[in-house]
Amino acid sequence: MAWDLRKKVAIIGAAETDTVGAIPNITQLGLHGQAARNAIKDAGIDKSQIDGLACAGESVVAVADYLDIQPRYVDGTSVGGSSFMIHVAHAVAALEAGYCNYVLITHGESGRSRVGRGGFGGGAATLGGQFEAPWGILGPPNTFTIPIVAHMTKYGTTEEQLASVAVATRQWATKNPRAMMRDPITIEDVLNSRLIAWPVHLLECCLVTDGGGALILTTADRARDFAKPPIYILGTGEGAENMMISTMHDFTESLAFNRAATRAFQQAGIERSDVDHLMLYDAFAHTPLYGLEALGFVKPGESGPWFAAMNSAPGGTLPINTNGGGLSYTHTGMYGMFALQESVRQLRGEAAAQVPDVKISVAHGPAGFFAASGTVIMTNQA
Amino acid sequence: MSAPRGKPLPQPTPETAPYWEGCKAHELRLQFCNDCQAFFFYPRIFCPRCLSENVEWKPVSGKGTLHTYVISARPAPGFENDVPYTIAIVKLDEGPHLMTNIVGVEQKPENLPAGLPVEVVFEDVSDTISLPKFQPAGAGRNA
Ligand SMILES: [Zn+2]
Numbered sequence: 001m002a003w004d005l006r007k008k009v010a011i012i013g014a015a016e017t018d019t020v021g022a023i024p025n026i027t028q029l030g031l032h033g034q035a036a037r038n039a040i041k042d043a044g045i046d047k048s049q050i051d052g053l054a055c056a057g058e059s060v061v062a063v064a065d066y067l068d069i070q071p072r073y074v075d076g077t078s079v080g081g082s083s084f085m086i087h088v089a090h091a092v093a094a095l096e097a098g099y100c101n102y103v104l105i106t107h108g109e110s111g112r113s114r115v116g117r118g119g120f121g122g123g124a125a126t127l128g129g130q131f132e133a134p135w136g137i138l139g140p141p142n143t144f145t146i147p148i149v150a151h152m153t154k155y156g157t158t159e160e161q162l163a164s165v166a167v168a169t170r171q172w173a174t175k176n177p178r179a180m181m182r183d184p185i186t187i188e189d190v191l192n193s194r195l196i197a198w199p200v201h202l203l204e205c206c207l208v209t210d211g212g213g214a215l216i217l218t219t220a221d222r223a224r225d226f227a228k229p230p231i232y233i234l235g236t237g238e239g240a241e242n243m244m245i246s247t248m249h250d251f252t253e254s255l256a257f258n259r260a261a262t263r264a265f266q267q268a269g270i271e272r273s274d275v276d277h278l279m280l281y282d283a284f285a286h287t288p289l290y291g292l293e294a295l296g297f298v299k300p301g302e303s304g305p306w307f308a309a310m311n312s313a314p315g316g317t318l319p320i321n322t323n324g325g326g327l328s329y330t331h332t333g334m335y336g337m338f339a340l341q342e343s344v345r346q347l348r349g350e351a352a353a354q355v356p357d358v359k360i361s362v363a364h365g366p367a368g369f370f371a372a373s374g375t376v377i378m379t380n381q382a
Numbered sequence: 383m384s385a386p387r388g389k390p391l392p393q394p395t396p397e398t399a400p401y402w403e404g405c406k407a408h409e410l411r412l413q414f415c416n417d418c419q420a421f422f423f424y425p426r427i428f429c430p431r432c433l434s435e436n437v438e439w440k441p442v443s444g445k446g447t448l449h450t451y452v453i454s455a456r457p458a459p460g461f462e463n464d465v466p467y468t469i470a471i472v473k474l475d476e477g478p479h480l481m482t483n484i485v486g487v488e489q490k491p492e493n494l495p496a497g498l499p500v501e502v503v504f505e506d507v508s509d510t511i512s513l514p515k516f517q518p519a520g521a522g523r524n525a
Contacts, residue, residue, distance in 0.1 A: 123393070124390060124391060124392060124393035125392075125393040125394075125395050127424060129390065129392060129393065130392035130393065130394070130395075130398055130402075130424075131392070131424050131480065131481060132481050133390040133392070133458075134389065134390055134391060134392050134507075134513050135469050135481050135482055135483050135513075135515075136389070136454060136457065136458045136460075136461040136464065136467055136469060136483065137458060137469060137481075138454065138456060138457070138458040138461075141454075141456065142452050142454040142456070142458075142469055143469070145452050146450055146451060146452050146469060146470075146471060146481075147450055148450070148452075149450040149451055149452070149496060150449060150450035150471075150496070152496075153450070153496035153497070194455075195455045196454075196455055196456060197452035197453060197454045197455060197456070197469075198452060198453040198455070198466075198491055199452070199491070200452065244481075245481075246471060246479070246480060246481035247424070251449065251450045251471065
């Protein structure tokens with residue numbers, strides 16, 4: 001019998017960098033720092049209280065040094081864009097076990113300007129160097145997208161259904177002044193945009209931006225002493241499956257998604273119908289399809305028609321990616337932090353496109369293409 | 383316009399060298415677990431299902447089916463003259479699946495239905511490396 005971790009830990013600070021988009025004058029490490037400072041100010045916490053630190057993309061020690069803090073709990077889990085969901089999961093356990101009292105989770109990425117960041121690793125002798133690179137993979141646009149045709153083949157998912165994800169997400173972005181892409185688009189606009197890697201078009205690919213975000217978590221008893229109402233963690237899950245896209249077990253579903261989603265809902269002890277708001281990391285138009293199915297909101301194969309019915313759009317049955325998502329808001333590379341930030345804003349009532357009466361929000365995403373995954377379920381109800 | 387850079391070439395390791403030696407000989411060879419009685423891919427020091435070291439290299443048929451793919455309209459460095467090109471997952475008749483390119487056919491979705499029977503064809507890209515690619519079965523060796 002697992003420990004009951006529901007509402008034992010809460011988010012007390014949440015903030016992004018001053019701006020997102022193009023930030024050519026700040027290094028990647030500096031973006032971690034700015035996000036952290038903003039989260040510290042948001043919580044109204046003294047920096048000296050922070051004794052736990054987690055981050056991805058930079059060394060956790062480098063971030064500690066930059067902020068001049070000396071944590072006694074560190075989590076350098078760096079599996080890709082949803083590492084931050086996993087950091088939240090680990091922080092819940094660490095805080096409940098008393099390893100530390102306040103955990104700061106940071107993200108900063110100079111994905112667009114590439115200031116002060118190292119190159120991608122991976123040489124010719126790695127598995128990817130031997131079994132993927134020789135066939136012309138360019139990175140996410142023609143690699144992360146390879147599973148889509150398997151989903152189309154098995155379930156009849158169509159190009160128009162995929163395009164509808166981008167259209168619905170853009171509808172949310174029109175309501176968010178910080179979003180990079182704010183002009184409404186149609187299915188035809190998406191399908192007529194430049195072909196990147198059939199069946200994927202430009203408007204079905206995420207943006208490439210600079211930015212960051214940070215969260216501060218503490219135990220529920222301490223959480224009441226800070227500036228903002230606590231956002232309680234109800235459930236978390238994580239999973240890992242395939243190092244390379246070509247080693248997925250079944251290209252119509254992500255086993256990492258399934259693991260993460262299943263445990264998060266088991267831990268939270270809620271029904272899907274209890275969820276008011278959902279963030280599904282959208283690196284490309286298809287990742288929300290895979291996410292919606294893994295989380296159990298629809299049966300496998302039903303996500304295409306579901307999105308085409310505009311259920312996720314403003315006025316729909318389940319608001320999804322209300323910040324405008326990775327497709328239209330911002331996407332630094334490891335976008336998961338921004339999904340968590342929007343969940344917190346919706347639960348606080350601070351979102352640019354606020355959904356009324358959000359009590360439970362879920363943030364879920366992939367990491368390292370479909371390599372790994374993290375899920376966090378949050379509530380503003382004590 | 384500058385000449386394209388070279389394409390990335392695999393660098394075999396002690397674990398994968400027999401695979402690449404097979405490709406050089408234009409024979410697709412995979413590891414077979416004598417305990418599971420099944421092939422697996424990519425090469426490892428043991429069977430990923432049962433962790434048995436009772437594995438051996440065996441030739442496979444080189445036949446399979448097209449499972450999923452993209453047709454890349456944008457080139458990776460070195461692939462400037464190849465666009466559009468198909469990056470595919472082929473399921474081998476013996477079970478495992480691998481990434482490859484589909485060649486010997488115009489790169490259009492209507493020519494590439496999922497389930498299309500394909501067969502291996504080797505492309506000699508250096509003195510030591512030949513890459514396994516796949517073409518529609520019976521299309522002739524014109525890669
Ligand atoms: Zn075995």
